[in-house]
């Protein structure tokens with residue numbers, strides 16, 4: 260990492276985040292609840308459905324949580340779920356390939372795991388020989404998948420696509436951005452992230468890498484890798500650990516903000532790049 264990039268990222272991450280910065284970020288759904296058990300369930304839904312346009316997925320998350328709130332809150336709802344009643348209550352709700360029936364099965368499975376282990380976070384314990392949080396998050400996802408199999412009666416690979424898409428195993432090699440976003444919300448503790456899993460060290464987290472963050476990371480030299488996959492997520496995070504070994508993911512906000520809120524196109528667009536906080540470091544940032 261160049262000294263200039265190092266200085267700029269430290270500068271961008273220097274100011275503590277405030278709750279005002281949440282805006283439309285799906286983490287706002289976790290902020291609806293003071294109870295950690297509710298935060299775990301709400302956060303799982305909010306992160307799992309956080310793909311595509313926020314204006315389209317946010318109403319679906321809100322509808323699920325409104326229903327949960329009517330029945331005692333996300334944790335109580337999931338743990339005591341009556342599948343037939345929920346199919347009727349959520350009938351017609353969908354987002355892309357995910358149907359109401361997929362959301363009901365996911366809720367029941369999360370409720371099973373939370374009830375039998377005491378919390379979802381109980382499964383997320385980073386072993387001394389594990390490089391980061393990926394194996395622990397994989398154990399959580401696999402436990403939820405097992406519960407899904409019990410509820411559906413079919414192998415997980417035969418479950419509907421809309422359900423499988425909500426349960427990506429981060430150990431399988433993709434960047435699993437939504438899983439790492441969930442982990443960030445649950446592990447880090449500041450005005451935005453909730454710090455529910457205080458037993459998990461923030462140094463074990465990986466940067467949630469999606470196409471936007473991947474593009475910015477390439478433009479400023481945090482990675483040369485062409486695929487937005489697990490190896491890229493580990494590479495970007497390793498470089499950020501050089502800035503803060505205990506909390507490398509705190510720089511994610513600066514990268515994601517440029518990519519999403521700043522409208523980066525990955526090439527020089529004067530109206531966008533001239534206002535970009537990373538322009539002087541970006542290989543595409545200037546016209547010449």
Ligand code: SF4
Nearest residue numbers: 523532535538541544
């Ligand atoms: S300078 Fe332009 S191309 Fe480079 S990261 Fe910023 S918005 Fe994207």
